[in-house]
Amino acid sequence: LGHLGQAVRRALEQTRLRAVEQEALGAQQRSEDRFRALIEHSADVIVLLDPIGTVRYASPSVTRLLGHLPEQLVERPLFDLIHPDDLKPVRSAIVRVLGRGRAGLLIEARLRHSDGTWRWCEGVPTNLLATPDVRAILVTFRDVTERREADAARAGLAAIVESSGDAIVSTAPDGTILTWNAGAERAYGYTASEVTGQPISLLVPPARADEVLNILERVGKGEHLWHFQMTWTRKDGTPRDVSLTLSPLRDATGRVSGISAIARDITTLRRAEELLRLRARQQEVAAYLGRSALAGVDFDVLSAEAVSLAARALGVDHCMVLQVHGPERMVSVQTGARSPEAAASWMISMSEADFEGCMQLYDGPVTIEDVRGNGHIEMPLLTQLGVQSGMSVPIHDARRTYGIFGAYSVQPRLYTRNDLAFLQAVATVLAACWGRRDAFTVRTDLEEITLPNGAEALPDSGSGASQWRLPPAARPARSAIRPGPVSSQ
Structure with a gap:
């Protein structure tokens, strides 16, 4: 009976031990199943390498990342998938891990997809060769292609912004x-x-x-x-x-x-637009003054309009019409500014040196960056107005020079060829009007000469000049009639 009791106890103990063993095996299996599930469903790829880099295991996620089945990679060198330009740093990282043990540094490299394209991957190698249940180099890596492309796009955008x-x-x-x-x-x-x-x-x-x-x-x-x-x-x-x-x-x-x-x-663009508007305005002013001259507007009225309109069209502070009066060394000035009410007339007496300088302006166009130190002419009027720069052109036609047309600014300024051309166009209109006035004065003076007995006035033919009929005996030969010279003063 005693032996029977011992046998029963041993049987019970063995049953208990088997139950414990089964429980342990079940727990291990459950743990392995959980670990396997984690590996298989992980977004990261896990590979196990031997010391020379041959793949011993690849997790299923490698298919999502690189298109290869795990079994297609086993027994293949991982280095076969790495881009040639990245191969050296990857090998160096593996060597460092083998030499120092445990985890290495984060590395990035391009791995070839099964479709031939390249994927940027970020991974960390860990030396587990000394771990009995592993005995391999563990490498975990993930796809960072989108991040790298986004970084490159941001870098490109930053370069564009900076340049x-x-x-x-x-x-x-x-x-x-x-x-x-x-x-x-x-x-x-x-x-x-x-x-x-x-x-x-x-x-x-x-x-x-x-x-x-x-x-x-x-x-x-x-x-x-x-x-x-x-x-x-x-x-x-x-x-x-x-x-x-x-x-x-x-x-x-x-x-x-x-x-x-x-x-x-857009400062330069604004200035160019303003310049175009200025040129258009100048053309309008020149055309308007030309039409006024053709319509017979009096010279004094036309010159008063010209100085004000030209000042605004050129964007200067003052425009002037100057006429030198011979031996008296007097200068008559018709001046105008951007506002019509600023128009005025002046008569100035000059020194002999100033007179000679003024006469030089009759020779042709002159542009002066600093009127006060130009050596040609110093006028109290310009000093009072604070003029610093200016340009002038002679008012002349084929017969004579009548005066000077000038534009002046209280600021330093460079005048363009277009500015000078506009000033000359206005001066040409003034010369035509001035010449017509002088011609009319000459005709009027001739008409005041005592007429021969028997002369009678004829009706106005519309030419603007009076006509007379002389008796036959008093009428000179046609060849004897010549226009008299026009005075240069």
């Missing part, structure tokens, strides 16, 4: 400058370090500060502003005309987190 000739600026919603590209540095003279953290109103004239606040508010509400024109100021105080494109910058939630501003300097 752009336009000023590209980003600000916080309140207008605080966050970024400032090289184009902005070139255009406005501030470095990025000088303006970062400063308000965008730093670039705007104080009188337009309220306008900036209104713009920030509009864009902060999501509005886009295209080709909005305003004036920005350089670091040296020079104003520049700019065309702005303003856009809201949104974060991942869609909230406006900043403002993008692209500023194109």
Whole structure:
């Protein structure tokens, strides 16, 4: 009976041990199943390599990443999949892991997909050769192709921004400058370090500060502003005309987190447009004065109009018609400014030296950057008006020079050939009108000569000059009639 009891106890103990063993095996199996499920459903690829880089195991996720079945990679060198340009750094990383043990550094390399394309992968090798259940180099890697492409796109965009000739600026919603590209540095003279953290109103004239606040508010509400024109100021105080494109910058939630501003300097364009308008205005003025001269407008009236209209058309401060009166060394001046009410007439007595200088202006067109130091003529009138620069042309026709037509500015200025051509066109109109007036004066003087007995007046033929019929005996031969010389004074 005693032996029977011992046998029963041994049987019970063996049964218990088998139950414990089965439980342990079941737990191990469940653990392995969980581990296998984690590996098989992981987005990361797991491969086990022997010391020379041959694949001993590849997780199923390798198919999603590289298009290869795991069994197609087993017993193949992993290095066969690596881009030639990345092979050396990958080998070096494996060697470092073998030498130092355990985990290595993060490495990036391109691996070939089954379709022949390349995928950027990021991985970490870990030395588990000394781990009994593994005895391999564990490499985990993931696809970072989209991230690399996004990084490249951002880098390309940043390069475009930095190389752009336009000023590209980003600000916080309140207008605080966050970024400032090289184009902005070139255009406005501030470095990025000088303006970062400063308000965008730093670039705007104080009188337009309220306008900036209104713009920030509009864009902060999501509005886009295209080709909005305003004036920005350089670091040296020079104003520049700019065309702005303003856009809201949104974060991942869609909230406006900043403002993008692209500023194109249009100062040169504005000046070109203004120059075109100025040329058109000059043509209109020259044509108008020409029509007035043909219509018989009196010279004094025409010259008064000419000086005011020419001043506005040229954008100068003053225009003048000057006439020198011979031995008396007197100069009569008809002056006009941009406003018609500023027109005036002057008579000035000059010194002999000034008279000689003035006479030189009769020789041809003259452009002077500094009238006060030109050595030709110094007139009290120009000094009083603060004139610094000017140009003049003679008023002449084929017979004589009548005077000088000048344009003057209180600022230093370079005058163009077009400016001079316009001034000459107006002077030509004035010369025609002046010559007609002198001719009329000569005809009137001739008519006042005592007529021979028997002469009678004829009706006006419409030519503008009176005609007379002489008796036959008093009528001279046609060949004897010659126009008298016109005085040069």
